[in-house]
């Protein structure tokens with residue numbers, strides 16, 4: 542039995558890949574994976590591209606503020622998870638399919654994604670022996686195809702709309718250069734070098750579904766944990782509010798903008814501390830090494846053995862972090878209250894925590910995830926004061942669902958600042 546070091550050095554993680562299955566999905570490995578990943582990170586999720594969705598982030602923020610404000614008027618405590626979830630989902634749908642999508646279409650996509658998710662365990666067995674199960678579990682296969690059809694019926698028209706827009710732009714004397722590039726746009730122009738073909742509509746639909754799944758719950762869960770800590774520790778919330786006010790001033794500014802965020806080291810520290818203390822993914826997608834690796838002259842990791850990283854335990858390691866179970870954003874600040882220069886969330890220099898994974902399989906959406914957390918935390922704290930429901934403490938117990946969520950979802954009272 543191999544033993545696994547729980548803080549592998551970066552050199553070992555660089556060799557890590559997931560199993561060698563060939564599939565048009567970012568979660569598997571192969572030449573296609575490399576191409577798709579490069580597309581996602583370099584052409585699309587790169588910060589310069591991510592900026593083009595500022596107006597969508599602003600729109601989603603407005604949706605969220607309206608929902609919270611109308612609840613606040615009712616005088617009842619608010620259970621925030623559903624609102625965070627809806628906001629993140631709307632935003633990612635727009636980033637994925639373009640800002641021409643309306644709320645009704647978003648609801649249809651949400652329903653199709655939800656049904657697919659709820660059936661995940663039921664259909665898992667079909668992966669094992671497809672030839673056999675196609676005979677003995679014929680009904681289940683039919684159900685699976687039906688569900689798949691529902692998903693495609695919703696997403697393929699949206700993909701075709703973007704295709705038509707690209708066609709029109711190509712023919713037009715006045716193409717829309719200012720149109721924000723969405724994920725589907727980048728996929729439509731991809732060609733597989735080894736197969737001399739373009740990626741087809743069904744494959745694009747799969748990748749979009751994966752994009753929405755991977756980005757929504759992780760960001761929603763992290764946002765809920767961070768806000769829970771700000772409610773539990775009002776002094777931290779007050780300090781954050783002071784920082785925000787110093788940057789945006791006392792005027793009636795509608796939004797903390799993305800450029801403001803860069804001048805808020807304490808905000809970044811709060812987000813990092815949230816991800817350290819409550820990483821939404823407790824395990825990474827299983828990894829494997831391509832050849833036998835010996836760590837620290839002590840632990841053998843055999844080629845192809847499934848490796849699961851205990852992400853939370855790394856961030857709670859008392860040898861790496863002082864008082865690791867306490868929520869203390871200051872640990873990420875240097876003496877001048879700036880973000881510690883040496884801290885690196887990608888783990889390319891050292892790994893003390895890895896909420897997004899590390900090495901070449903690191904979450905391709907990590908910059909977008911960080912930006913969304915900083916943007917929504919800053920705006921929520923700037924607009925409202927967040928307080929615990931009278932007599933109710935904030936219970937930070939955990940529950941394993943798709944991500945590690947709050948066992949008792951966060952309920953709060955908010956009041957406009």
Ligand code: HEM
Nearest residue numbers: 567568755756759760822825826896897898902904906910
């Ligand atoms: C707080 C937010 C997020 C967290 C904590 C997070 C965390 C993770 C983790 C731990 C992995 C597995 C990495 C590994 O196995 O080594 C992952 C994979 C992935 N994430 Fe994220 N993620 C976040 C946001 C996002 C966003 C916003 C997107 C896209 C819009 C995204 C897209 C993906 C994709 C496509 C994968 C699979 C990549 C692959 O297998 O190569 N994530 N994420």
